[in-house]
Amino acid sequence: MSGDNWHHSNKEWQETLDLAKAYGWPEPREAKDHGGLVLSCPAADRSHQIRVFSTGKGTENAARSSRNKIKKCQHSRxxxxxxxxxxxxxxxxxxxxxxxxxxxxxxxxxxxxxxxxxxxxxxxxxxxxxxxxxxxxxxxxxxxxxxxxxxxxxxxxxxxxxxxxxxxxxxxxxxxxxxxxxxxxxxxxxxxxxxxxxxxxxxxxxxx
Structure with a gap:
Protein backbone atom coordinates (compact mmCIF):
# COMPACT_ATOMS: atom_id res chain seq x y z
CA MET A 1 0.00 0.00 0.00
CA SER A 2 1.47 3.37 -0.99
CA GLY A 3 1.21 6.68 0.83
CA ASP A 4 -1.66 7.71 -1.42
CA ASN A 5 -4.76 6.05 0.01
CA TRP A 6 -6.54 6.21 -3.38
CA HIS A 7 -3.95 3.85 -4.88
CA HIS A 8 -3.57 0.12 -4.36
CA SER A 9 -1.15 -2.42 -5.80
CA ASN A 10 -3.96 -4.94 -6.38
CA LYS A 11 -6.00 -4.45 -9.59
CA GLU A 12 -9.34 -5.50 -8.02
CA TRP A 13 -8.91 -3.20 -5.03
CA GLN A 14 -7.80 -0.34 -7.30
CA GLU A 15 -11.05 -0.69 -9.25
CA THR A 16 -12.95 -0.61 -5.96
CA LEU A 17 -11.15 2.54 -4.82
CA ASP A 18 -11.76 4.20 -8.21
CA LEU A 19 -15.47 3.40 -7.97
CA ALA A 20 -15.71 4.74 -4.42
CA LYS A 21 -14.02 7.97 -5.49
CA ALA A 22 -16.39 8.31 -8.49
CA TYR A 23 -19.37 7.82 -6.16
CA GLY A 24 -18.27 10.62 -3.85
CA TRP A 25 -16.86 8.56 -0.98
CA PRO A 26 -14.18 10.31 1.11
CA GLU A 27 -10.54 9.19 0.95
CA PRO A 28 -10.01 5.92 2.87
CA ARG A 29 -8.25 6.15 6.22
CA GLU A 30 -5.67 3.89 7.79
CA ALA A 31 -7.23 1.09 9.82
CA LYS A 32 -6.39 1.18 13.54
CA ASP A 33 -5.95 -2.57 13.76
CA HIS A 34 -4.69 -5.33 11.45
CA GLY A 35 -3.37 -2.84 8.86
CA GLY A 36 -4.99 -1.92 5.58
CA LEU A 37 -7.51 0.85 4.99
CA VAL A 38 -11.13 1.59 5.83
CA LEU A 39 -13.58 3.08 3.33
CA SER A 40 -16.59 4.91 4.75
CA CYS A 41 -19.57 6.16 2.74
CA PRO A 42 -20.31 9.93 2.54
CA ALA A 43 -22.71 9.63 5.49
CA ALA A 44 -20.08 7.81 7.60
CA ASP A 45 -22.62 5.01 8.12
CA ARG A 46 -20.68 2.32 10.03
CA SER A 47 -22.77 -0.42 8.41
CA HIS A 48 -21.45 0.75 5.03
CA GLN A 49 -17.76 0.63 6.00
CA ILE A 50 -15.45 -1.45 3.82
CA ARG A 51 -12.12 -2.90 4.95
CA VAL A 52 -9.50 -2.63 2.19
CA PHE A 53 -6.97 -5.43 2.55
CA SER A 54 -3.40 -5.45 1.32
CA THR A 55 -2.93 -9.19 0.88
CA GLY A 56 -4.55 -12.42 1.92
CA LYS A 57 -6.61 -15.26 0.54
CA GLY A 58 -9.93 -14.17 -0.92
CA THR A 59 -9.02 -10.48 -0.96
CA GLU A 60 -9.91 -10.11 -4.66
CA ASN A 61 -13.38 -11.57 -4.07
CA ALA A 62 -13.80 -9.14 -1.19
CA ALA A 63 -12.84 -6.27 -3.49
CA ARG A 64 -15.42 -7.31 -6.09
CA SER A 65 -18.23 -7.70 -3.55
CA SER A 66 -17.27 -4.32 -2.05
CA ARG A 67 -18.03 -2.64 -5.39
CA ASN A 68 -21.61 -3.88 -5.21
CA LYS A 69 -21.85 -2.45 -1.70
CA ILE A 70 -20.67 0.95 -2.97
CA LYS A 71 -23.20 0.95 -5.82
CA LYS A 72 -26.08 0.03 -3.49
CA CYS A 73 -25.24 2.61 -0.81
CA GLN A 74 -28.01 5.22 -0.78
CA HIS A 75 -25.54 7.85 0.45
CA SER A 76 -23.33 7.65 -2.66
CA ARG A 77 -23.30 10.83 -4.70
Whole structure:
Protein backbone atom coordinates (compact mmCIF):
# COMPACT_ATOMS: atom_id res chain seq x y z
CA MET A 1 0.00 0.00 0.00
CA SER A 2 1.47 3.37 -0.99
CA GLY A 3 1.21 6.68 0.83
CA ASP A 4 -1.66 7.71 -1.42
CA ASN A 5 -4.76 6.05 0.01
CA TRP A 6 -6.54 6.21 -3.38
CA HIS A 7 -3.95 3.85 -4.88
CA HIS A 8 -3.57 0.12 -4.36
CA SER A 9 -1.15 -2.42 -5.80
CA ASN A 10 -3.96 -4.94 -6.38
CA LYS A 11 -6.00 -4.45 -9.59
CA GLU A 12 -9.34 -5.50 -8.02
CA TRP A 13 -8.91 -3.20 -5.03
CA GLN A 14 -7.80 -0.34 -7.30
CA GLU A 15 -11.05 -0.69 -9.25
CA THR A 16 -12.95 -0.61 -5.96
CA LEU A 17 -11.15 2.54 -4.82
CA ASP A 18 -11.76 4.20 -8.21
CA LEU A 19 -15.47 3.40 -7.97
CA ALA A 20 -15.71 4.74 -4.42
CA LYS A 21 -14.02 7.97 -5.49
CA ALA A 22 -16.39 8.31 -8.49
CA TYR A 23 -19.37 7.82 -6.16
CA GLY A 24 -18.27 10.62 -3.85
CA TRP A 25 -16.86 8.56 -0.98
CA PRO A 26 -14.18 10.31 1.11
CA GLU A 27 -10.54 9.19 0.95
CA PRO A 28 -10.01 5.92 2.87
CA ARG A 29 -8.25 6.15 6.22
CA GLU A 30 -5.67 3.89 7.79
CA ALA A 31 -7.23 1.09 9.82
CA LYS A 32 -6.39 1.18 13.54
CA ASP A 33 -5.95 -2.57 13.76
CA HIS A 34 -4.69 -5.33 11.45
CA GLY A 35 -3.37 -2.84 8.86
CA GLY A 36 -4.99 -1.92 5.58
CA LEU A 37 -7.51 0.85 4.99
CA VAL A 38 -11.13 1.59 5.83
CA LEU A 39 -13.58 3.08 3.33
CA SER A 40 -16.59 4.91 4.75
CA CYS A 41 -19.57 6.16 2.74
CA PRO A 42 -20.31 9.93 2.54
CA ALA A 43 -22.71 9.63 5.49
CA ALA A 44 -20.08 7.81 7.60
CA ASP A 45 -22.62 5.01 8.12
CA ARG A 46 -20.68 2.32 10.03
CA SER A 47 -22.77 -0.42 8.41
CA HIS A 48 -21.45 0.75 5.03
CA GLN A 49 -17.76 0.63 6.00
CA ILE A 50 -15.45 -1.45 3.82
CA ARG A 51 -12.12 -2.90 4.95
CA VAL A 52 -9.50 -2.63 2.19
CA PHE A 53 -6.97 -5.43 2.55
CA SER A 54 -3.40 -5.45 1.32
CA THR A 55 -2.93 -9.19 0.88
CA GLY A 56 -4.55 -12.42 1.92
CA LYS A 57 -6.61 -15.26 0.54
CA GLY A 58 -9.93 -14.17 -0.92
CA THR A 59 -9.02 -10.48 -0.96
CA GLU A 60 -9.91 -10.11 -4.66
CA ASN A 61 -13.38 -11.57 -4.07
CA ALA A 62 -13.80 -9.14 -1.19
CA ALA A 63 -12.84 -6.27 -3.49
CA ARG A 64 -15.42 -7.31 -6.09
CA SER A 65 -18.23 -7.70 -3.55
CA SER A 66 -17.27 -4.32 -2.05
CA ARG A 67 -18.03 -2.64 -5.39
CA ASN A 68 -21.61 -3.88 -5.21
CA LYS A 69 -21.85 -2.45 -1.70
CA ILE A 70 -20.67 0.95 -2.97
CA LYS A 71 -23.20 0.95 -5.82
CA LYS A 72 -26.08 0.03 -3.49
CA CYS A 73 -25.24 2.61 -0.81
CA GLN A 74 -28.01 5.22 -0.78
CA HIS A 75 -25.54 7.85 0.45
CA SER A 76 -23.33 7.65 -2.66
CA ARG A 77 -23.30 10.83 -4.70
CA UNK A 78 -21.60 9.61 -7.87
CA UNK A 79 -24.45 7.88 -9.74
CA UNK A 80 -26.01 11.17 -10.83
CA UNK A 81 -22.71 12.59 -12.11
CA UNK A 82 -21.92 9.33 -13.92
CA UNK A 83 -25.34 9.41 -15.62
CA UNK A 84 -24.69 13.02 -16.60
CA UNK A 85 -21.30 12.06 -18.07
CA UNK A 86 -22.92 9.19 -20.00
CA UNK A 87 -25.59 11.54 -21.35
CA UNK A 88 -22.87 13.98 -22.41
CA UNK A 89 -20.94 11.25 -24.25
CA UNK A 90 -24.11 9.96 -25.92
CA UNK A 91 -25.08 13.47 -26.98
CA UNK A 92 -21.63 14.04 -28.45
CA UNK A 93 -21.69 10.63 -30.16
CA UNK A 94 -25.14 11.41 -31.61
CA UNK A 95 -23.77 14.68 -32.98
CA UNK A 96 -20.81 12.99 -34.65
CA UNK A 97 -22.94 10.14 -35.99
CA UNK A 98 -25.49 12.54 -37.46
CA UNK A 99 -22.68 14.55 -39.02
CA UNK A 100 -21.14 11.36 -40.45
CA UNK A 101 -24.55 10.27 -41.78
CA UNK A 102 -25.04 13.65 -43.43
CA UNK A 103 -21.52 13.70 -44.85
CA UNK A 104 -21.95 10.15 -46.19
CA UNK A 105 -25.29 11.00 -47.79
CA UNK A 106 -23.83 14.19 -49.22
CA UNK A 107 -20.87 12.26 -50.66
CA UNK A 108 -23.16 9.69 -52.25
CA UNK A 109 -25.37 12.46 -53.63
CA UNK A 110 -22.35 14.20 -55.12
CA UNK A 111 -21.38 10.94 -56.83
CA UNK A 112 -24.88 10.61 -58.25
CA UNK A 113 -24.66 14.21 -59.42
CA UNK A 114 -21.33 13.55 -61.14
CA UNK A 115 -22.71 10.47 -62.90
CA UNK A 116 -25.74 12.47 -63.94
CA UNK A 117 -23.56 15.17 -65.48
CA UNK A 118 -21.65 12.53 -67.46
CA UNK A 119 -24.92 11.18 -68.91
CA UNK A 120 -26.42 14.63 -69.51
CA UNK A 121 -26.02 14.35 -73.31
CA UNK A 122 -28.56 11.48 -73.43
CA UNK A 123 -31.37 13.42 -71.85
CA UNK A 124 -30.56 17.07 -71.22
CA UNK A 125 -34.05 18.09 -70.11
CA UNK A 126 -34.35 15.31 -67.55
CA UNK A 127 -30.78 15.89 -66.42
CA UNK A 128 -31.52 19.54 -65.73
CA UNK A 129 -34.45 18.60 -63.52
CA UNK A 130 -32.48 15.94 -61.64
CA UNK A 131 -29.52 18.26 -61.34
CA UNK A 132 -31.63 20.92 -59.63
CA UNK A 133 -33.14 18.38 -57.22
CA UNK A 134 -29.79 16.87 -56.29
CA UNK A 135 -28.14 20.27 -55.97
CA UNK A 136 -30.91 21.37 -53.60
CA UNK A 137 -30.46 18.17 -51.58
CA UNK A 138 -26.73 18.76 -51.30
CA UNK A 139 -27.30 22.34 -50.12
CA UNK A 140 -29.79 21.13 -47.51
CA UNK A 141 -27.41 18.41 -46.26
CA UNK A 142 -24.48 20.81 -46.22
CA UNK A 143 -26.52 23.37 -44.28
CA UNK A 144 -27.34 20.82 -41.58
CA UNK A 145 -23.72 19.69 -41.55
CA UNK A 146 -22.55 23.28 -40.95
CA UNK A 147 -24.98 23.56 -38.01
CA UNK A 148 -23.51 20.40 -36.47
CA UNK A 149 -19.85 21.00 -37.40
CA UNK A 150 -19.30 24.75 -37.95
CA UNK A 151 -15.50 24.54 -37.86
CA UNK A 152 -13.34 24.35 -40.97
CA UNK A 153 -11.75 22.23 -42.26
CA UNK A 154 -14.48 19.71 -41.50
CA UNK A 155 -13.40 16.24 -40.28
CA UNK A 156 -13.69 13.35 -42.72
CA UNK A 157 -16.47 10.78 -42.32
CA UNK A 158 -13.93 8.31 -40.90
CA UNK A 159 -12.71 10.90 -38.37
CA UNK A 160 -16.31 11.65 -37.36
CA UNK A 161 -16.96 7.93 -36.93
CA UNK A 162 -13.80 7.57 -34.80
CA UNK A 163 -14.87 10.48 -32.56
CA UNK A 164 -18.34 8.97 -32.18
CA UNK A 165 -16.80 5.57 -31.37
CA UNK A 166 -14.65 7.16 -28.65
CA UNK A 167 -17.70 8.84 -27.07
CA UNK A 168 -19.69 5.59 -27.19
CA UNK A 169 -16.81 3.64 -25.63
CA UNK A 170 -16.62 6.16 -22.77
CA UNK A 171 -20.40 6.07 -22.32
CA UNK A 172 -20.43 2.26 -22.23
CA UNK A 173 -17.63 2.19 -19.69
CA UNK A 174 -19.58 4.47 -17.37
CA UNK A 175 -22.85 2.59 -17.96
CA UNK A 176 -21.28 -0.45 -16.28
CA UNK A 177 -20.86 1.56 -13.07
CA UNK A 178 -24.47 2.76 -12.86
CA UNK A 179 -26.75 0.67 -10.61
CA UNK A 180 -29.22 -1.31 -12.76
CA UNK A 181 -32.18 0.25 -10.95
CA UNK A 182 -30.95 3.84 -11.25
CA UNK A 183 -33.32 6.44 -12.66
CA UNK A 184 -33.28 6.69 -16.49
CA UNK A 185 -30.49 4.10 -16.89
CA UNK A 186 -32.74 2.06 -19.21
CA UNK A 187 -33.26 5.09 -21.43
CA UNK A 188 -29.49 5.70 -21.55
CA UNK A 189 -28.76 2.08 -22.49
CA UNK A 190 -31.43 2.15 -25.22
CA UNK A 191 -29.96 5.38 -26.62
CA UNK A 192 -26.47 3.83 -26.51
CA UNK A 193 -27.63 0.76 -28.50
CA UNK A 194 -29.43 2.94 -31.07
CA UNK A 195 -26.33 5.07 -31.67
CA UNK A 196 -24.11 1.98 -31.84
CA UNK A 197 -26.33 0.53 -34.59
CA UNK A 198 -26.23 3.79 -36.57
CA UNK A 199 -22.44 3.91 -36.26
CA UNK A 200 -22.24 0.32 -37.54
CA UNK A 201 -24.16 1.34 -40.68
CA UNK A 202 -21.64 4.15 -41.28
CA UNK A 203 -18.70 1.75 -40.88
CA UNK A 204 -20.27 -0.66 -43.40
CA UNK A 205 -20.77 2.20 -45.84
CA UNK A 206 -17.13 3.22 -45.43
CA UNK A 207 -16.02 -0.37 -46.10
CA UNK A 208 -17.78 -0.53 -49.46
Missing amino acids: GAKSIRAAISSHLKSAARWIRAAELATTAGETEQRLERLVEDADDSMADADRQFDLLEAEIEMLDSELKDLIPTEPRPTVLEMADLAHSDLRNANGKLRNVPSGADQVGVLRTRYQELLARLDVIHRQLAR
